[in-house]
Amino acid sequence: MKGLAPAATSKWKTGARHPERTRERILAAALKEFSAKGFAGARVNVITRRARVNKRMLYHYFGSKAGLFREVLRKKMAQRAAWAGSSPDDPAESLPYWFERALQDMDWIRLQQWEALQAGNGKVMDEEARRKAAAAGVENVRGRQKRGYIAAELDPRHVLLAMVSLTTYALAFPQVVRLITGLSPDDPRFRIERTRFLRWIGSALRPGNSSKDAR
Missing domain, CATH: 1.10.357.10 (Tetracycline Repressor, domain 2)
Structure with a gap:
């Protein structure tokens, strides 16, 4: 059990060193999960596993499952606004x-x-x-x-x-x-x-x- 702690700590530190990269990875994983199952059916543990982060990191960036979903929506809306400009x-x-x-x-x-x-x-x-x-x-x-x-x-x-x-x-x-x-x-x-x-x-x-x- 003691051997698990350094790995978890390392994962957290890696995310802390590259916050934008980690954040984008979580958003990409969340988009796949929410689009496959909807907000109600989506599972945070599936998102964290796909994004290769722990739950603590996800909640650190987005606060909650609803906060994550809201940020996914905002990212998609920004993308579509950019498309509208072209x-x-x-x-x-x-x-x-x-x-x-x-x-x-x-x-x-x-x-x-x-x-x-x-x-x-x-x-x-x-x-x-x-x-x-x-x-x-x-x-x-x-x-x-x-x-x-x-x-x-x-x-x-x-x-x-x-x-x-x-x-x-x-x-x-x-x-x-x-x-x-x-x-x-x-x-x-x-x-x-x-x-x-x-x-x-x-x-x-x-x-x-x-x-x-x-x-």
Whole structure:
């Protein structure tokens, strides 16, 4: 038993010497666990084992399981905000762009699936910050309307909601894709077809292509 103490101490000191590296390793392990099992089902001991740290170190950095989950969300939101900064203004280009980002970010999609199952329509973790991020997305659409990329008569809230749905639904529900198209979302043929379709839909959002009589 005495032989275990130095190893544990060494592990703690290693983490203390490289705090950012250790912190990022914990966040990466937590993202995998939360996206696989949701917040309620995720186990801290699985996260610490995957990150090669002890529980004391995890709680030192994040305070609690909820604090860790909140930081995972914030990291993903920061990543998505950076992607938004590079997104094309033209919806015929931005829809394929976000579809490609979604393909690279399946953990985010799974996190939201679990959240919907576990929270339903109730409040979610870090709700206020996420509302602000959503509001920024709506303002982005409104700005593109003013610059002439998206029809001004469309409700920017519903434009954003449609864009999110069009670029993520097929990846969130692969069984529906297979039943309708006979293809898997992983199939290159589906990705080519989907990208072509998204370009067409995006072009329909441009000024002059929407109906002013729509209710």
